[in-house]
Amino acid sequence: MDRERLSQLKRELKTKLTELEKILEPAFESSPVFPGVVTTSKHRCGNPGCACTREGKLHEAVRVLIKFKDGYATRSLDEEQLASFEPRTDAYRSLRKARGSLGKWQKTVVGLLDQIERERRSLQGLSEEDRKRPLR
Numbered sequence: 001m002d003r004e005r006l007s008q009l010k011r012e013l014k015t016k017l018t019e020l021e022k023i024l025e026p027a028f029e030s031s032p033v034f035p036g037v038v039t040t041s042k043h044r045c046g047n048p049g050c051a052c053t054r055e056g057k058l059h060e061a062v063r064v065l066i067k068f069k070d071g072y073a074t075r076s077l078d079e080e081q082l083a084s085f086e087p088r089t090d091a092y093r094s095l096r097k098a099r100g101s102l103g104k105w106q107k108t109v110v111g112l113l114d115q116i117e118r119e120r121r122s123l124q125g126l127s128e129e130d131r132k133r134p135l136r
């Protein structure tokens with residue numbers, strides 16, 4: 001057993017524990033969420049007399065992409081609706097991000113656990129013959 005290596009692995013594991021608390025923070029909040037994405041697109045209406053054509057002041061269209069179980073839908077939002085939807089889609093994004101980060105976190109921690117197990121392995125009591133066989 002390489003004590004130095006084992007200490008290093010344990011330090012990494014501790015770091016991961018702190019990281020986990022950070023990753024899960026959004027899950028401890030209580031603000032409402034909504035499964036969607038708010039997008040803003042700029043466009044020209046095509047009217048030759050409009051400011052978008054004459055001065056390049058493009059029209060802004062704010063929409064929410066709604067994630068239904070059976071597919072996506074887009075709905076236009078006025079300012080009041082935007083103010084209502086945006087905090088919820090933001091909170092939703094934070095939660096989803098936490099979910100994704102947790103997957104990566106888990107992979108790393110499983111890797112660390114495997115390394116720790118290997119470092120702590122002891123072949124004490126095994127016969128010469130058994131020592132030659134690779135362990136799982």
Ligand SMILES: [Zn+2]
Binds near residue numbers: 044045046051052
């Ligand atoms: Zn226009």
